[in-house]
Amino acid sequence: MSDDLILETRGLTKHYGGVHALENANFKLRRGEHIAIMGDNGAGKSTFVRQITGVETRTRGEIIFDGKPVHFEGPLEARQAGIETVFQTLALCDDLDVPDNLFLGREKTKFDWLGPFRILDYKAMREATMAGLERTAVKIPNIRGSIRNMSGGQRQCVAIARTATFHSKLTIMDEPTAALGVQETAQVENIVRTLKEAGEPLILVSHNMRQVMDLVDRIVVFRRGRIVADLAKEETDGQDVVAYITGAKTQPEFAEDGVL
Amino acid sequence: MADQTSHGIGGLTYDRKKRGWPNEANVFIALVAIILIFELLGQVLPYMNNQSMLFDFNEARDGTILNMARIKIVILQVAIIGIISLGVTQVIILGGIDLSSGPLVGAAAMIVMSFAQTELVNGQLNPKAVFGPWSFDLPVLAPILVGLAFGAMIGLINGSLIAFTGIPPFIATLGMFLICRGISQWWTKGQPVSFPSDQFAAIGSGMMPVVWFILLAIVLSLLMKYTVYGKHTYAIGSNEDAARMSGINVKGHKMMVYMIASMLAAFAAIVLSSKNLTAQAGMGQFYELYAIAMAVIGGVSLRGGRGSIVGTVLGAMVFGVIQSGFTFIKLDAFYQLMAMGSIIIGAVVLDQYRQRRATLR
Numbered sequence A: 001m002s003d004d005l006i007l008e009t010r011g012l013t014k015h016y017g018g019v020h021a022l023e024n025a026n027f028k029l030r031r032g033e034h035i036a037i038m039g040d041n042g043a044g045k046s047t048f049v050r051q052i053t054g055v056e057t058r059t060r061g062e063i064i065f066d067g068k069p070v071h072f073e074g075p076l077e078a079r080q081a082g083i084e085t086v087f088q089t090l091a092l093c094d095d096l097d098v099p100d101n102l103f104l105g106r107e108k109t110k111f112d113w114l115g116p117f118r119i120l121d122y123k124a125m126r127e128a129t130m131a132g133l134e135r136t137a138v139k140i141p142n143i144r145g146s147i148r149n150m151s152g153g154q155r156q157c158v159a160i161a162r163t164a165t166f167h168s169k170l171t172i173m174d175e176p177t178a179a180l181g182v183q184e185t186a187q188v189e190n191i192v193r194t195l196k197e198a199g200e201p202l203i204l205v206s207h208n209m210r211q212v213m214d215l216v217d218r219i220v221v222f223r224r225g226r227i228v229a230d231l232a233k234e235e236t237d238g239q240d241v242v243a244y245i246t247g248a249k250t251q252p253e254f255a256e257d258g259v260l
Numbered sequence B: 001m002a003d004q005t006s007h008g009i010g011g012l013t014y015d016r017k018k019r020g021w022p023n024e025a026n027v028f029i030a031l032v033a034i035i036l037i038f039e040l041l042g043q044v045l046p047y048m049n050n051q052s053m054l055f056d057f058n059e060a061r062d063g064t065i066l067n068m069a070r071i072k073i074v075i076l077q078v079a080i081i082g083i084i085s086l087g088v089t090q091v092i093i094l095g096g097i098d099l100s101s102g103p104l105v106g107a108a109a110m111i112v113m114s115f116a117q118t119e120l121v122n123g124q125l126n127p128k129a130v131f132g133p134w135s136f137d138l139p140v141l142a143p144i145l146v147g148l149a150f151g152a153m154i155g156l157i158n159g160s161l162i163a164f165t166g167i168p169p170f171i172a173t174l175g176m177f178l179i180c181r182g183i184s185q186w187w188t189k190g191q192p193v194s195f196p197s198d199q200f201a202a203i204g205s206g207m208m209p210v211v212w213f214i215l216l217a218i219v220l221s222l223l224m225k226y227t228v229y230g231k232h233t234y235a236i237g238s239n240e241d242a243a244r245m246s247g248i249n250v251k252g253h254k255m256m257v258y259m260i261a262s263m264l265a266a267f268a269a270i271v272l273s274s275k276n277l278t279a280q281a282g283m284g285q286f287y288e289l290y291a292i293a294m295a296v297i298g299g300v301s302l303r304g305g306r307g308s309i310v311g312t313v314l315g316a317m318v319f320g321v322i323q324s325g326f327t328f329i330k331l332d333a334f335y336q337l338m339a340m341g342s343i344i345i346g347a348v349v350l351d352q353y354r355q356r357r358a359t360l361r
């Protein structure tokens, strides 16, 4: 049964002192599936992402990734295990150019016996970057300029292209289009579709109802730190989802059992 | 594929010619401007009698109109501190600072010279001998390896303090500054160490310091530009969190950068003590500051992530020309210090301004 699951959390909980930011989250993601996480500001969506990616240490609960319980010490371990994440706050190096950022920490190199002094294969990285960006139709005038001189949307696209360039077991994007214009948003959505075609599973945190309805298979709704609904896209619509987000509705299987 | 980078992707065009003017070009222009200013002063100042600083029109001795003697002095003057500034450059690009390099030169010179002594001076036993007879006329590799090992050790301590305790590089290397000064005075209780073997004396004789400086500058420049080591140094200086998230071993890399910086300072000590044929506890005074100044004048940003070895080499030339120019126009030493200080402050202010303009875009 659990064989087709790439990620499962059982009773995942995170308290910040007295703040119950995430409470008893039971979540399942199948291989190849795209899930959206929705919910109001402060509902605990980013907190959920941070527990999975090892940015923070969970208060309790289990995370089963690719069939095995995992305890990531940091985002690096999560990435090595195959989880690529675009965090709500960007992690790019301003002074480096696009290929450098894309390949940071996993550079293409020559003469690997030189250890830390191995030679960078700039040409191969540039070509892979061009190919990757062309595939995802991201528009960047000059990939060899430093990231500093790019617009917020372009930077966001670089961060997202980075996760899309490397085949990962799971991609997580936390509000990737929140700061983007119409065109950049369309580009990011294209990247998501590319991932879908490649059969790579995705968790997309988003406030954009149209986008969610366009892109994903299932919608999981968070409210005040709890999961309150798990909806297949075909069986729901925008109004229904909003009802769950605002608290007008709660699915019976997620009803609070009196303990808070 | 070759041409595509200039077209950009997604239909936007990009004019390759409008690519930003490299920072190093600005430093080069400043260098030329400063030379011209001193030439002008040589013509204008009444007590200078129309002398020229770098040109020699009257006697075409070596078939050139350049005053090669002065140019050699200018370059020789900056070569040894220049070697230190190469290491300091990568530390600053990493987002750190190294204040310990000057005293490290003093300490390393004392230690190195103790292993480089010759037995007989004018037929007499070496009057400055530090150790017993076993230490006389060792192969020249011995003092070099001892010096580099000492530098590596100091750099590793600097690097581990900064990487693992999280204390600011300023504090860690300031502590090491005092420790190294202490070591250099304790080593012989203040006595100078002299009379090296001929082999050792050859390392820094004549124009050799310049040869070392140029060689090491080429090596470091290639390292910073074309290797993973250099890329990660820029990445950490640019955004340490992003570097960590990208899987770079930030702590290990910091240790390596500080270690290489201190080894370069130790090598500068080898060259300097060889050139002077003696080591003294007070050697290397202000070198750490001059080395930082060369980098900063060369456009290396104190905020990390930006700058280059080429810039620092040009910065070193600017430094040398200014120093030599002050002597040329017979400016007293205390004015020289004041003027130098102002120039360094000016370079940092300029860098801040450039940074602000870059982020405003």
Ligand SMILES: Nc1ncnc2c1ncn2[C@@H]1O[C@H](COP(=O)(O)OP(=O)(O)OP(=O)(O)O)[C@@H](O)[C@H]1O
Binding pocket: A016, A019, A020, A021, A039, A040, A041, A042, A043, A044, A045, A046, A047, A048
């Ligand atoms: N480090 C922290 N310390 C204390 N409380 C925190 C911390 N991080 C988050 N919280 C709290 O946890 C709750 C959930 O925050 P979270 O960032 O997960 O919300 P979110 O659903 O991602 O919201 P948004 O849509 O605005 O991004 C909020 O009430 C927030 O104030």
Ligand SMILES: [Mg+2]
Binding pocket: A045, A046, A047, A088, A174
């Ligand atoms: Mg959030």
